[in-house]
Amino acid sequence: MDDSTLSVSVDLAVCERYGHCCFEAPTVFELDDDGELRFDAAPDASLRPRVEAAARACPVLAIVVE
Amino acid sequence: MNAPLDSTIPTMPGALPGLGHLHRFARDPLGFFTSMRDHADIVRWQLGPQRNIFISNPADIAHTLQNVEKTFSMQGDVGFGFRLFAGNGIITTHGDEWRRQRNTMQPGMRPQRVAAYSTTMVELTDRMLAGWGTGQQVDVRVEMLALTQKIAAKTLFGADVTGDAAMVGRALDVASREIGAEFRGVTMFLPAWVPTRGRRRLRAAITEVESVLYRIIHERRSDGSVDRPDDMLALLMDARYDDGEPMSDTQLRDESMTLYIAGHETTGNTLVWAYLMLSRHPDVRRRMAEEISSVVGDRLPTMEDYHSLAYTEAVVKETLRLYPPAWLHVVRAAVDVEIAGHPVSAGTDVWMSQWATHHDPRWFGDAHVFRPERFLGDAAKDIPSHAWFPFGGGRHVCLGNRFALLEAVLVLATVSQRFELDVPADIAFPPQPLLTLQPGRDVPARLVAAPAHARSRA
Numbered sequence: 001m002d003d004s005t006l007s008v009s010v011d012l013a014v015c016e017r018y019g020h021c022c023f024e025a026p027t028v029f030e031l032d033d034d035g036e037l038r039f040d041a042a043p044d045a046s047l048r049p050r051v052e053a054a055a056r057a058c059p060v061l062a063i064v065v066e
Numbered sequence: 067m068n069a070p071l072d073s074t075i076p077t078m079p080g081a082l083p084g085l086g087h088l089h090r091f092a093r094d095p096l097g098f099f100t101s102m103r104d105h106a107d108i109v110r111w112q113l114g115p116q117r118n119i120f121i122s123n124p125a126d127i128a129h130t131l132q133n134v135e136k137t138f139s140m141q142g143d144v145g146f147g148f149r150l151f152a153g154n155g156i157i158t159t160h161g162d163e164w165r166r167q168r169n170t171m172q173p174g175m176r177p178q179r180v181a182a183y184s185t186t187m188v189e190l191t192d193r194m195l196a197g198w199g200t201g202q203q204v205d206v207r208v209e210m211l212a213l214t215q216k217i218a219a220k221t222l223f224g225a226d227v228t229g230d231a232a233m234v235g236r237a238l239d240v241a242s243r244e245i246g247a248e249f250r251g252v253t254m255f256l257p258a259w260v261p262t263r264g265r266r267r268l269r270a271a272i273t274e275v276e277s278v279l280y281r282i283i284h285e286r287r288s289d290g291s292v293d294r295p296d297d298m299l300a301l302l303m304d305a306r307y308d309d310g311e312p313m314s315d316t317q318l319r320d321e322s323m324t325l326y327i328a329g330h331e332t333t334g335n336t337l338v339w340a341y342l343m344l345s346r347h348p349d350v351r352r353r354m355a356e357e358i359s360s361v362v363g364d365r366l367p368t369m370e371d372y373h374s375l376a377y378t379e380a381v382v383k384e385t386l387r388l389y390p391p392a393w394l395h396v397v398r399a400a401v402d403v404e405i406a407g408h409p410v411s412a413g414t415d416v417w418m419s420q421w422a423t424h425h426d427p428r429w430f431g432d433a434h435v436f437r438p439e440r441f442l443g444d445a446a447k448d449i450p451s452h453a454w455f456p457f458g459g460g461r462h463v464c465l466g467n468r469f470a471l472l473e474a475v476l477v478l479a480t481v482s483q484r485f486e487l488d489v490p491a492d493i494a495f496p497p498q499p500l501l502t503l504q505p506g507r508d509v510p511a512r513l514v515a516a517p518a519h520a521r522s523r524a
Contacts (some may be wrong), residue, residue: 009102017172019172019177019468020463020467020468022177023177023468026177031176031178035172035173035176052507056451059460059461060132060460060461063130
């Protein structure tokens with residue numbers, strides 16, 4: 001894996017679409033009109049603080065950042 | 067059955083036969099929580115006949131909240147007054163019933179929806195300012211609670227409550243005081259049919275608020291227009307459960323009451339505390355005004371500005387730390403569990419207090435000092451997860467969490483362009499743990515022209 005991007009994974013079986021991640025990192029996570037979560041699995045490394053905040057804010061701890 | 071529980075957890079001293087620690091809790095709940103916190107991270111204590119534990123370490127709070135709806139439930143006893151107000155709404159239910167209600171309402175708080183509410187938040191704030199003038203004296207509590215009430219009614223229910231705001235405000239003062247008083251006293255253990263003077267006052271106050279809700283619901287039902295608003299009230303009224311049935315009228319009342327009250331009383335009081343803190347900390351007020359001035363300038367603030375108003379958001383977060391509207395949280399062990407290495411038996415109520423943990427010097431240096439910088443940049447990373455938990459956590463985390471932060475930031479930004487609020491320095495405002503944490507009295511302030519505004523006028 002390249003150092004300039006992060007590796008983000010979301011356990012969609014655990015995710016309950018609270019959407020807190022979308023507020024913390026709006027360029028990485030998005031709930032579409034049907035309420036389904038879309039996310040960038042390899043966002044730019046400069047977004048680390050926001051993505052980590054998103055993982056922390058998740059009420060069901062479904063987000064892992066590496 | 068309590069044998070494993072009794073064995074290893076430290077006991078809080080000072081229990082009286084029959085009463086347990088009720089006398090200490092009732093006299094000064096915030097002080098009592100603080101002394102339990104200072105006794106140990108996990109403490110056994112007794113409220114009347116109910117045996118409880120109190121936890122204050124963020125790691126244990128995180129673990130407990132993240133296991134609600136698994137090994138913990140929201141069945142802790144919240145008292146007659148709270149049940150009378152919230153009924154079987156989303157705050158008081160658990161399990162399948164809670165999940166059904168939460169799934170119905172969650173779409174109303176999706177990021178796009180919350181962003182759409184921002185315009186209303188700013189417009190209603192601007193309308194409030196149109197009635198303000200430099201040199202004028204205002205009661206910050208009355209102004210902020212009326213404002214947040216109008217914002218909640220307009221965004222969630224599409225309703226204008228301008229004519230009702232004062233009446234509802236007075237009714238809520240009564241209800242909040244009675245629920246707070248009952249929560250702290252022996253009447254909490256009286257069966258629901260026992261009439262007390264406080265309960266009569268509470269019932270009358272709740273009836274007044276219900277009359278406004280029923281009017282709003284009736285207006286929506288008789289509105290024949292095709293373009294019905296796509297708001298929280300529509301989600302509640304259009305919901306169809308697995309059996310095809312809509313929400314019952316009682317359920318609709320309970321949920322709309324919860325949204326209406328929880329949706330404004332908390333943020334209203336947060337803004338009151340924020341203005342008190344800003345008045346007492348001119349350096350913070352200046353730095354916040356500079357940020358708003360450079361990000362927003364003279365136009366009205368928008369949702370897009372929110373992400374650039376980091377210092378203003380830190381002011382809100384620091385206010386929520388020092389004066390958390392929800393000052394306690396109770397969950398019940400649904401099965402035998404382990405907390406901080408101690409076995410805890412099923413049925414035990416587990417208490418946490420935002421007040422006690424937010425003021426713990428182990429997690430916040432100079433814990434009693436108002437210092438928004440703690441929430442900025444690298445400093446924020448040093449705050450352990452759940453050392454700050456004004457919105458709770460886990461699956462039952464506050465539904466309006468993001469709505470509230472956005473609203474508080476946008477109100478501060480809109481007001482700050484025009485006015486500063488000076489609260490007399492010689493008045494003390496000891497926090498009162500009522501339904502929410504409140505100043506417990508009027509908060510007089512003199513309106514001063516904001517420096518940026520004065521300049522642009524010159």
